[in-house]
Amino acid sequence: MKLRTDLALISEWIVEGSEVLDLGCGDGTLLAHLRETRSVTGYGLEIDDENIILCIQACVNVIHTDLNQGLSDFSDDSFDYVVMTEALQSIHRPDLLLLEMLRVGRQGIVTFPNFLHWRARFSLFFAGVMPISRALPNEWYNTENIHLCSLHDFEKLCHRLDIEVLQRTVVDTTHHTNWLNKLMPNLFGEIALYRLRSKPVKRIYQRKKK
């Protein structure tokens, strides 16, 4: 089976032999792939019981977890990477979870659908309705995506939280990059991938309140 392109891109970011925690790991595809291609060990966190069974079948260690409860079962810096693919937008408090990710992991990898992709802007502006696309397939009333954001929004949040963006890639829904989404990612990128870490300052000093 061919790996989803965003997962393939993430895999390239992960150093051989690392320990990875995958938040919202789905059927365990990424972890199984990383185990086979990069000797990665780790765990997936998942809330859906069908997905938990699929993880078990893929021999992926999976822990039933509600990500909205945080990562209190994991100690500081206990993983090389904490990964979360396309789940950020469905979390009650993405900001708190981002901090949790970078507490538990030395680096974080996050992907999410760009809410200000041009087609989404088009349906908001001209049709006056919430956008529906391949990356955002549900209606406003039944979507799990309660915290949609654009690349700019996300990067602003990272700045506020003293999170450093180490790497960014933007792709379309077929998970390919092209010159358009390289040139104007906030307009043409449908899915954003980020590699992050906390800024050293945050690890030493508490951020001052403004």
Added chain:
Amino acid sequence: MPDILPPDCVGLVKPQSHKFTTPLALDCGRTLPNYEMVYETYGRLNKNHSNAVLICHALSSDHHAAGYYSMQDKKPGWWETCIGPGKPIDTNRFFVVSPNNLGGCKGSTGPNTINPETNKPYGPDFPIVTVRDWVKSQARLGDVLGISQWAALVGGSLGGMQALQWAIDYPKHLRYCVVIAAAPKLTAQNIAFNEVARQAILSDPEFHAGHYYQHDTLPHRGLMLARMLGHITYLSEAAMRKKFGRELREGKINFGFDVEFQVESYLRHQGTSFVDRFDANTYLLMTKALDYFDPASDYNNNLSAALASVLAKFLVISFTSDWRFSPARSREIVKALLDNKKQVTYAEIKAHEGHDAFLMPIPKLLQTFRAYMQQIEI
């Protein structure tokens, strides 16, 4: 009993037993000079002896985990839902061993068997056994059966505690450990329930300080009360509401203290039928084994330290409505394994059946459990 045995049943089974003559030193400081263990097996041991699964039983169950003794039996073994051809513990693949624990009352040496020193039943003189003692005795049974390493240790509730203890005490002797609806130790509330159960038995005038066999009687009322109390804690409020509601047996209230509500009838039935099949001294012992179980206590009360040397891969399962051993208790085990970066999978199964859910044919439980057992290489 069905007229024809279903194809996913292990069929008619016969218990076996083994007499051990090597003395067994117990945690309490006493020694059993010799003892007998009764057990059942299902499936066949393969050439490499690599497909053996040990089933550890809970408080009130025994070695009869699957199949029927005769075509007249009303009920199969206690874990018929999970053991059999094509079931989660697939007897086409695995050789399953299910012993009756020491101190039990179904054939293994216990209070109702004869003490060779006195030629009378042990009764209350039977030493208090612990989960660790059981694990030691089960390991010896494994030696007898030629099993140097179990493919998996499996148990629910008190059985799950034994599986956990196995992984700590004999890390090299098991590859997988399945811990269902268990806890790393009892809470004060749990010990409190056990204490009320014990007091019900101990204060029954027919108990005779445990020597009721000689008086040709049984502490019926005490054991019945203990079981009734237990049953309330094994079910959830939702399960009881669904099963009984406020339904009346005669459709009206009678302004008396006889059985009126269906739930009363159910509890009394559970209580009385338990008295016919279970021994009060064993009940006391089993509840004590539960109370004492606390593997972290040997490691400065640090469960992570207790699990640092385990080698087995773990599957931990809990049930949302289990308030006797709640999901949070299972998560303590999971966390301790995660702290050590051990291989662990944890599933919290949505079920309204309470603690008893592990005995029920709950589809998500069976699917999860089956998927896990299938990936065990033999």
